[in-house]
Amino acid sequence: MPQGLPFHLQDYVQLVDITGRAIREDKRGFIDNNLPPILERLNISSREWLVLTTQFESKFKGLVGCKEKLMLAAKALGLQRRPAYANREAIFH
Structure with a gap:
């Protein structure tokens, strides 16, 4: 198995966002369709997210x-x- 996710990070984040929007409103993980995409709501760029997910322990001691x-x-x-x-x-x- 390859190290990390076998697809691009941006595709994974989009998959999580789409999945959350498909979940029933009364279930855990539901994301309202009126909300902007996850990274936009968190005000995190794709570059910042990539650094956080791949270098977290080396950046933050x-x-x-x-x-x-x-x-x-x-x-x-x-x-x-x-x-x-x-x-x-x-x-x-």
């Missing part, structure tokens, strides 16, 4: 999230150093 949530998590965990934002900013500009 600790906490991951928006800057405000990272600061709250660091405080709650009693971390002495603030979480790094450089990799997140490089991916989500």
